[in-house]
Amino acid sequence: MILEKGLLGAWVCLFFCLPGAHADLTRYRRIRPLPEKVLKPCAFPFVYEDVSYDRCIMVHSDYAWCSVESNFNGQWRYCISTDPPACKFPFVFGRKLYHDCTKDGYVLGRTWCALTHNYNLNGLWKPCSPNGEGGIGGGRLLIR
Numbered sequence: 001m002i003l004e005k006g007l008l009g010a011w012v013c014l015f016f017c018l019p020g021a022h023a024d025l026t027r028y029r030r031i032r033p034l035p036e037k038v039l040k041p042c043a044f045p046f047v048y049e050d051v052s053y054d055r056c057i058m059v060h061s062d063y064a065w066c067s068v069e070s071n072f073n074g075q076w077r078y079c080i081s082t083d084p085p086a087c088k089f090p091f092v093f094g095r096k097l098y099h100d101c102t103k104d105g106y107v108l109g110r111t112w113c114a115l116t117h118n119y120n121l122n123g124l125w126k127p128c129s130p131n132g133e134g135g136i137g138g139g140r141l142l143i144r
Contacts, residue, residue, distance in 0.1 A: 039077050042066035044084065055084050064127065085126065087113035092120055101128035 045054045046067035056064040056079035064079040091114035101111035115124035
């Protein structure tokens, strides 16, 4: 019985203690985003922890999200491809044409999309959200 409790404690610690294991929006974990079809639009700009944002963010989360109120009050949702900035489909990466988010070239094994129709020209991209649609904007891919 003690061994079983020890294993349970290890699993609980593994889930809650590892950085990046879950979104840090856990204080709002009872508040789940609703299915896309009934979601409120993102409220841009919105204020979260005294900072104003004009796009989807990954602050305290593994995936891009936005507030649905101008002052964050716990109501949020994951960002989708129509949230700014939008994924551009199809897009060229290397010598291949993509019509959806892809894992190709991303060392973390997550999906991403280009912010222009030709990633090769300017390298603009963003990670995609858990459901495979575009998330927060930014940066350059780690591997070409």
